[in-house]
Amino acid sequence: xxxxxxxxxxxxxxxxxxxxxxxxxxxxxxxxxxxxxxxxxxxxxxxxxxxxxxxxxxxxxxxxxxxxxxxxxxxxxxxxxxxxxxxxxxxxxxxxxxxxxxxxxxxxxxxxxxxxxxxxxxxxxxxxxxxxxxxxxxxxxxxxxxxxxxxxxxxxxxxxxxxxxxxxxxxxxxxxxxxxxxxxxxxxxx
Numbered sequence: 001x002x003x004x005x006x007x008x009x010x011x012x013x014x015x016x017x018x019x020x021x022x023x024x025x026x027x028x029x030x031x032x033x034x035x036x037x038x039x040x041x042x043x044x045x046x047x048x049x050x051x052x053x054x055x056x057x058x059x060x061x062x063x064x065x066x067x068x069x070x071x072x073x074x075x076x077x078x079x080x081x082x083x084x085x086x087x088x089x090x091x092x093x094x095x096x097x098x099x100x101x102x103x104x105x106x107x108x109x110x111x112x113x114x115x116x117x118x119x120x121x122x123x124x125x126x127x128x129x130x131x132x133x134x135x136x137x138x139x140x141x142x143x144x145x146x147x148x149x150x151x152x153x154x155x156x157x158x159x160x161x162x163x164x165x166x167x168x169x170x171x172x173x174x175x176x177x178x179x180x181x182x183x184x185x186x187x188x189x190x
Contacts, residue, residue, distance in 0.1 A: 036184050036185065036186060037184075038182045038183065038184065039088045039090070039182075039183040039184065039185065040086055040088065040157060040181050040182060040183050041086070043180055043181045043182060044065075044071040044072075044073075044179060044180055044181075046058060046061075046073045046075065046084065046178065046181075047061060047073070050086055051084060051085070051086050052084070052085050052086065052087075053075075053083075053084055054082075055077065055078045055081040055082060055083050056075050056076065056077045056078070056083035056084040056159075057075060057076045058073060058074075058075055059074040059075060059076055059175065060073070060074045061073050061074075063177055065103070065139075065179040065180070066103050066139040066179060067179075067180075071179060071180075072103075072177045072178065072179040073177065073178055073179070074107055074175065074176070074177045074178075075175070075176060075177075075178060076173065076174070076175045077113065077159065077160065077161045077173060077174050077175075077176075078161065078173050079161055079172045079173040080161060081160065081161055082158055082160040083113075083158075083159055083160050083161060084158070084159045084160075084178075085118075085156045085157060085158040085159070085160075086156065086157050086181075087120065087154055087155075087156050088154055088155050088156075088157065088183055089120070089153065089154040090153075090154055090155075091151070091152075091153055091154075092148055092151065092152050092153075092154070092155065093148070093151050094148055094149060094150050094151045095147055095148060096147065096148050096185060096186070097145060097146065097147045097148075097185070097186055098117060098145070098146065098147075098148070098155065098183060098184065098185055098186075099143055099144065099145040099182070099183070099184045099185075100115060100116060100117050100143065100144050100157045100158075100181075100182070100183050101141060101142065101143035101144070101181075101182045101184075102115070102141070102142055102143075102159065102178055102179070102180065102181045102182070103139055103140070103141050103142075103178065103179040103180050104133075104135055104139070104140060104141075104142050104176050104177065104178050104179075105135060105136065105137055105138055105139045105140065105176060105177050106135045106136060106137050106174070106175070106176050106177075107137070107175040107176060107177060108137060108175070109137075110134075110135075110136070111134075111135060111172065111174040111176075112132045112133050112134040112135055112174070113132075113133055113135065113142075113159055113160065113161060113174060113176070114132055114133065114158075114159075114160050114161070115133060115142055115144055115158065115159050115160070116144045116146070116158060117144075117146075117155045117156060117157055117158060117183070118155065118156040118158055119148070119150070119152040119154075119155060119156075120152055120153050120154030120155060120156065121152055121153055121154075135174075135176060139179075155183070157181065157183045159178070161173065161174055
């Protein structure tokens, strides 16, 4: 029997570390950063029940995304309300830094959203929900990074049309396309 040779160009380590073989949707686009994984489930499947859509309506799915695929979703968020969010239930100590990010673009016209995170039980961790991110009809990555003020039992990643803190930054309803939601620990999202 002839000896079988392995092609040296085949790098099994690289092949397996770039894919999440258990759940390819967990990290979006199949890419994994083993040192800083995405903490959100279903980052491109906003129809999944893990995403609360009490005041957001899914209008269409399978739209072209900024990576050349067809996994973007169009949603409408009601005026002056928390639109789309997901709870990440984990214990976090005070001082840990987290980044929430997502690719977004308006379906038409002008407008904006607020984005950030809310503490599950501690109001001191509500952060990022006072900054209006102005959007256009071109894809842009929106991200917010902050450190937790107090220990908590979880965080909500949120996209909304209203300020969580103070309630003074209310905005009209908005229709936008979204893609690749992330919550990462420890550094600015890339």
